[in-house]
Amino acid sequence: MKTLHIDVAVIGAGSAGLPAFRAAKAAGASVVLIEGGAYGTTCARVGCMPSKLLIAAAEAAHAARRTAPFGVHVDGAVRIDGREVMARVKGERDRFVGFVVESTEGIPAEERLIGYAHFIDDNVLQVGDHTRVHAKSVVIATGSSPFVPPMYQVLGDRAIVNDDVFAWDDLPRKVAVIGAGVIGLELGQALAWLGVDVTMLGARGRVGPLSDPAIKGYAQQVFSESFRFEPHAQVEAATREGDSVHLRYRDSAGELRDDTFDYVLVTAGRRPNVDRLGLHNTTLELDARGVPTFDPVTLQAGKHPVFIAGDANDVLPLLHEAADEGRAAGENAARFPDVKPLVRRAPISAVFTEPGIAMVGARHADLTDDSFVTGEVSFEDQGRSRVMLRNRGLMHVYVDKASRRFVGAEWIGPDAEHIAHLLSWALQMNLTVDAMLAMPFYHPVVEEGLRTALRNAAAQLPKA
Template sequence: MNTIHTDVAIIGAGSAGLSAYRAAKAAGASAILIEGGAHGTTCARVGCMPSKLLIAAADAAHHAAHAAAFGVHIDGALRIDGREVMARVKRERDRFVSFVVAGVDAMPDADKLTGYARFIDDNLLQVGDDTKVQAKSIVIATGSSPVMPSMYRALGDRAIINDDVFAWDDLPKRVAVIGAGVIGLELGQALARLGVRVSLLGARGRVGPFTDPDVRAYAGRVFSEAFRFEPFAQVQAAVREGDEVRLRYVSDAGESIEETFDYVLVAAGRKPNVGGLALSNTSLALDDVGLPVYDPLTLQAGAHPVFIAGDANGVLPLLHEAADEGRAAGTNAARYPHVEAVERRAPIAIAFTDPGIAMVGSRHVDLKPESFVTGEVSFEDQGRSRVMLRNRGLMHVYVDRASRRFVGAEWIGPDAEHIAHLLAWALQMKLTVDEMLRMPFYHPVVEEGLRTALRDAVVRLG
């Protein structure tokens, strides 16, 4: 049995793990990066990048199909070649993955270890069958995996997760999407625009990440026009019949519906990948789902030299948050017992639907009702949005009554991904609504809609 001694052992070579490794090395510690699966990060392989490639193809199809409103006509049928669509998705995906793999390949061989790790005790890991790693500190950065309820597991390869979509060689004809979160909405809309018959079934009225009732209701109406959308569906049965799946569910209106699909795409949430780590062999306190109890400020598990970062801690499953947490965890692990809190950036979340979805700062549900006012704008009559025929959207901005500071926003609308960055910067700079309105706004741009919402908040503040 080979035993490796190191200052910091990092389990997982995704976005958080790679950041933790670099941070530990920058702090002067020896470090070893342990990965049991393929290198390339969730984002590059099956997340952010391939999904945006599919969405880009869907947008191209949508714009071509709706060009007549501008007086631009396509004479003849619009043809979507599913094989060509998926070939580009996989070709470009592999290119992005190659960049990450090249970075890992450039690391010293002594700093990399291939195999699945499990704890023997707080500071000792077993990797594979013939290697042990003795570490002064350990970073758990094992990421997360999609949840697959037992009802759908019984369907075999007809029940898929988002990872599987990007392995397709061609587009199917009919897909049921289970789950109305960000992944379900993004992929559901993209597939529908590419000619796939899509039924998206939620369970609890969720529409993406929205907590603002008015914005959620508006978004629900928008997506209901794009595909069959049942936010309150109750799935009663899922039966495989050859290479098809028959679903029976009760619709929002109480109607019993049966539909047949080629695949059921399950997007019903994700769970941290900690099940195979044998955490029961450690002295770490575990919560009800087996996750180490840790300090969200320092990412440290109790008083132990163990840190947990990225999707593995289940807090903010976003790439930029994972990278930030990885850096903090790697630095704290290298400098243990001297640890510092993670320097959090302004919260920002985006869904690449059309219209786009974005949330910045505090959510509507987290604000005390009497502590803030809401500024509103509809993008339906907003000038630049109407010029582009992208005039669908509703934005709510939240402003603190006492300080007049901007504290958050939820919205669906055009160019949401870009406006979200402006608002995140304003929030991080702790600007008041008055200071924001003194900033320059060009004409005609979609951002003028944001100005309208801010002005509405000022009126409500009095």
């Protein structure tokens, strides 16, 4: 048994763990990076990148079917070769993973340990059956995994999660998507546009991350045009029948329905990967999920020299947030007890559907009534959007009444992720609606729709 004494042990070599390792090392600490699985981040292997590859193929198919209104006619049906689609998805995915693996393996071998880590006590980790690590500080960056409710676990390999989609060699005929969150919407629409018969069954009326009732209602109608969408469904039974799955559910109107699918794609959320850590061997206080209670500002678990970053803490499960948290956790672990707060960037999120969904700053649901005004724009008659025949969308921007500052936005519309960046920068710079309207807007661009929404908000405020 090898014994290692180190300043900082980082558990997990993903989107949070790698920045944590580098930050701790840059701060002058001796560091070891511990990984139990294969190198390559969730983003590269089964998340951001392969999903966008599948979406890109779907958008190509959708565009090919919609050329006639431009006077451009593609004679014959658009043919989708599922094997070719998945071959490109997996080939490009492996290329992205290769870059991450190469970077990780560039870390000196003596600073990397392969094996699952679990706590022996507060400061001692057992890695596999080969190494015991005595660490002054620990960063937990173990990520998260998809959650599959027991109802679907009995379906065996016919119940899949997003990870499994990217292992397909071909596209199936018919899929039920359980959950209408970000992953469900992205993969559900992509599969539908690639010719898969998709039924999406939500439970609580969710449409991605949206909280603004008007935007959510608009988005629900849009996605109902791509696939069967039941945002208020109740699944009563799920049974395996050979290589198929039979579902009995009540639809949004309360009608009982029976249907059979090749697969059930479960997108019912994710859970932090803490089960293998042996946290019960520590004096850390754990929450109901078994995750150490921690300060979301410093990422520190109580008064212990333990820090939790990325999807493992489930604060903001986004890649750029995981990287920021990893760096902060690594620095705090290296400099403990000189712990500093994490300065977060302006909140920004995007859903890569068409039209896209985006949210910046405060959610509508979190704003205090009568503290803000709402500026609205429909993209249905917005110039550039109509030119491109992508004129579907509705946007709400929120402006604080007292300060006139832009505080948030929710919308569905074309090029949503690009407009989201403009708004997140404006939010982080604490710009007022007046300062934003003084910025240049080129013509004709989709961003002119944003200007309309800002003007509508400004018109509801007293003269500056």
